[in-house]
Amino acid sequence: MLADMAESSPTAAGTPGSATDEAGLLARLRAGDDAAYEELVVRYAPQLLTVIRRYLPEEHDAQDALQEAFLSVFKAIERFQGDSSLATWLHRIAVNSALMRLRTRRRRPEKAIEDLLPRFAEDGHRADPRAVWSIRPDEASVNRELRQMVRAAIDELPESYRTILLLRDIEERTTEETADLLKLSPANVKTRLHRARQALRELLDSRLGETAR
Amino acid sequence: MNEPRCEEHRHDLTCREICEFMMAFLDGELPPEERAVFEEHLSLCPPCVQYLDSYKKTIALGKQAMADPCGIDAPRPPVPDDLVKAILAARKKQA
């Protein structure tokens, strides 16, 4: 019956992730169908866990945040209006849940960002000529190795800076929203985002500047 | 003649200040006057031009690297069965 729909062919239930498929799943969730809940978790947990791990590299933190995210989802599913796709909505909840865990867990000492910021001569001018990045701006969209390298560099950023970079540049949340989520002033978010980008640029420079020189 | 180095020019802004205001410049948040000074510095300082270019590329590369959490890079990382079970059990408790 209803539970069997999960196993039926994509054409009958809609291609996974498609609007019709989502609507069907939502209806079953709202009806309290246990199998639909299992389907929801099994289908979306991998991508949500991937997103959460960006904020919480330690696996037990990430798993806790994933569980909390799903509990929020279960509570809010009645109120989900479908303004965005289900996947987008889940993604936002997962990020919020990761941030919540970041705030509540014990703070860990983090690397100083200063080592990753550009250096200048005493008079404030650039001391050395820089390597040119001949790489095209969209290169990473076609180069998997490059994407992996960039992700590894993002992982190397000090936690508080990485979080802001992820929210502003990757999630494309506004300055105000980010400030709100992290309980920082908007000016502070801007300063930190700029530093985070500079630090990431520095980390990439050693790899990209070399091949481009 | 050698390519002029940055410090041989008179600037109203140092490279350090250019670096500080770079984000505001890109976001279009600099007042017209400051923007003009910023652009003048860039026209005289190749290292700052290169830095600006790599700064913009850094943002673009980050977006591309993170675009698709479960795309071809990371095809559905396994989620432990126990975790799925715990989540579903927690729902029952929640209800």
Ligand SMILES: [Zn+2]
């Ligand atoms: Zn300069």
